[in-house]
Amino acid sequence: xxxxxxxxxxxxxxxxxxxxxxxxxxxxxxxxxxxxxxxxxxxxxxxxxxxxxxxxxxxxxxxxxxxxxxxxxxxxxxxxxxxxxxxxxxxxxxxxxxxxxxxxxxxxxxxxxxxxxxxxxxxxxxxxxxxxxxxxxxxxxxxxxxxxxxxxxxxxxxxxxxxxxxxxxxxxxxxxxxxxxxxxxxx
Numbered sequence: 001x002x003x004x005x006x007x008x009x010x011x012x013x014x015x016x017x018x019x020x021x022x023x024x025x026x027x028x029x030x031x032x033x034x035x036x037x038x039x040x041x042x043x044x045x046x047x048x049x050x051x052x053x054x055x056x057x058x059x060x061x062x063x064x065x066x067x068x069x070x071x072x073x074x075x076x077x078x079x080x081x082x083x084x085x086x087x088x089x090x091x092x093x094x095x096x097x098x099x100x101x102x103x104x105x106x107x108x109x110x111x112x113x114x115x116x117x118x119x120x121x122x123x124x125x126x127x128x129x130x131x132x133x134x135x136x137x138x139x140x141x142x143x144x145x146x147x148x149x150x151x152x153x154x155x156x157x158x159x160x161x162x163x164x165x166x167x168x169x170x171x172x173x174x175x176x177x178x179x180x181x182x183x184x185x186x187x
Contacts, residue, residue, distance in 0.1 A: 025181045036128060036173050040126050132157045
């Protein structure tokens with residue numbers, strides 16, 4: 001509802017897609033649980049120097065790349081949305097920079113536009129985590145008044161390298177992600 005209202009105030013070229021909110025929420029959740037932002041190299045965790053979110057992009061001829069948007073946690077949503085659009089266009093035209101292909105500290109994949117309910121991603125080494133989102137769809141939910149109502153719900157999954165982290169940290173991250181998604185106006 002927040003996104004729909006926000007988009008009515010924006011020019012068409014600046015409207016937000018849910019993907020921008022999901023990527024931003026992941027970046028802010030990494031601020032809360034930074035142990036999932038980094039690399040497993042030479043038998044130890046190397047924290048990321050920034051929050052550089054790799055975003056999975058399917059290529060028209062087949063295949064997939066996950067170029068990074070740098071310092072996502074510091075971007076406003078308009079800048080992030082423009083960055084996502086630019087990254088997709090350049091990925092599909094083969095004009096990405098080498099730093100965009102090598103710097104991701106975590107990857108986000110989203111198959112919601114394909115109607116997929118849930119996705120369980122595979123970590124792209126040396127990254128230690130990947131967050132996957134399914135379709136945002138109306139589902140029965142118990143509202144604040146105790147009544148069952150239809151609410152937009154998305155399934156988020158986390159894949160993580162147990163050499164670097166554990167289920168407790170993963171649970172903290174998913175909880176932080178949920179909190180950020182519940183307050184999109186703070187993104």
